[in-house]
Amino acid sequence: MADPVANIERHTIAVLVDNEPGVLARVIGLFSGRGYNIESLTVAEVDRVNSLSRITVVTSGTPMIIVQIKAQLSRLVPVHKVHDLSDEGPFVEREMALIKVAGRGEARIESLRLADIFRARVVDATTESFVFEMTGASDKLNAFIALMDPLGLVEVSRTGTVAIARGPGRF
């Protein structure tokens, strides 16, 4: 509205939905149709018995937009619960990436050394390449990927963020 750039906040929102056809399209369509940002979105079934999926979406906007996003999500018919993890106390956020680096000689050794420092695991190796698996906060993944760039970074595959509240409480 008035000052669109000011007080943009980043929020991680967890959404529990019926695992039914089209539910992901409904959520994504809501974001694109109303002009909201999606920085990351992940989805998978988490409760097979009740057929529920959990969507973790990282979005950004002014506080008023964030409130709107949550209200719009919660009025979708197959949505059971919407939790703004960023607002509801401490939470853990993790992402996984598979990172392929090709090279020989010193660059190859250096990539392996850095992988060790960052606690990335080697999940595939040839004489001229590695595939590293790395789990952590998105920032840590970004830092590692930036370091690999000059060392022969070939491609990256990332899962997007998953998140959960700390402590004994349940969703």
Place this chain on the structure above:
Amino acid sequence: MSAEPICGADIVIKALVDQGVDVVFGYPGGAVLPIYDSLFKQNALRHILVRQEGGAVHAAEGYARSTGKVGVVLVTSGPGATNAVTGLTDALMDSVPIVCLTGQVPTHLIGNDAFQEADTTGITRPCTKHNYLVKDVADLARIMHEAFYVARSGRPGPVVVDLPKDILFALGRYTGPETGRHKSYRPQTQADPARIDEAVALIAAAKRPLFYGGGGLINSGPEACARFTELVRLVDAPCTLTLMGLGALPASDPHFLGMVGMHGMYESNMAMHGCDLLIAVGSRFDDRVTGRLNAFSPTSKKIHIDIDPSSLNKNVRIDVPLLGDCGEVLGALLSAWRKEPRPEASPGGRSHAAGGAARNAWWRQIDAWRARDCLRYDRGRSDLIKPQYALERLYALTRERDPYITTEVGQHQMWAAQFFRFDKPYHWMTSGGLGTMGYGLPAAMGVQIAHPDALVIDVAGEASILMNIQEMSTIAQYRLPVKVFILNNQYMGMVRQWQELLHGGRYSESYTAALPDFVKLADAFGAVGRQVSRPDELDEAIREMIDTPSAFILDVAVDQTENCFPMIPSGAAHNEMLLGPEDKAESPVSEEGMVLV
């Protein structure tokens, strides 16, 4: 649960009957032939054959809005479904409960680019409240009932059920409406009691309160409207209504200021600008209502009752949001209000005792605004019918008959909203949110089906009426006595008005050069037509129209250059209204205003 398995098409019909449906608006085609076959074999359901699927949805909307029931539509796959999209979007914007059954190609052909295949659930996902593709006949009965539950619960809206043809032939077991309560969808209907007390305290303390009711009141039902009226009278505060809310408070009530918004009354908009407490009930702070947001009602605290959480705090910051059904929340407000002894307001009148001196000053201010007589217009020429005059006369000559009014979209729609005064809900059907030209005629058809003996008038423009004119054929088939009152200025009037005010009078493509002869057109469709162009013939023509037992088109040639006032120019605030052509010179349309719709 019925013991014998029956075919999917029979399950559909049985579910409709058990949901209390008596009328279905539809158009057959290959994919829905099994349902038409089942329809043929029963008598509980009446099918109204429209001439285009878009007409079916608007007819169902008219039926739903004039009865409070769910409107039902039946169309075929592909083009049948895509033709329904405008009506579905219209119903979504105006929160009209609709269940639309669409045919689909057999499940094994889905995704195969089969004949008359369209991705109906994909296309309608953003223009429905919810939609379903039935892939197993075992789910069919539950989904049918669930569709009705979703359409009418919470904020009502359109629901599509996409029915592949093989599912309609397949045998399955029927289950009753009790199976259709969605497993998790439970809109909150009761507001937080602490918030109710907060709201009552604000209302009691307000010096310049204003009620602002909307279509949510109508959706909540006559009981909610009665409670709203009661609260307005108890608090003795002025009240304005949105385009969609007309009829929620009797227009004859002295607390009523008239419609609010872009073409609303001067007193309503000035009151909204000047109030210190705004009590919004089932209204959504739409851009047509608020004008420029950063100048909207700058000195007021705001209470907002709405059943849709996403309506609260969407455009305007709310001090006391009350999430719940209008009727329920108003009931709670009324009982909380009565707990304390309050000064009596005289029943039905304005004693102004409630609120004391400050309230009296507020009413005096409102009376001063009212005295501006914002609907006045130039009656100078006696040889031309002014569109406002035409509607004044239509209202005066029909009000005794308690008419149902539908409209198309444009100037005539705004004039109808200004000059008709509705004392009851369910009598005013117009396309507010989407602004769909072509809505009025099929909607009037749906209203007439629901109220066969009532006077139903479509107030139309000559451009809008041509958008769904084919429905005259449906009107003929069912001998519906729908009256069409065309304000014919040969222009798309609202487009012309904006071109005059914003685009230097360059009337690009807004003139219709080859209009039909509406009298002959009426005749061709088995209706009666009449053309009138002189003010002194108007009353007699209107009387002929309402006394004619059949459908009637009255083509009223009106002043081509008349503009609709008052008007808040786009991008302007409520206190920057234009009251008439004389205000035009200093038209405060800003550059930001130009780019707004």
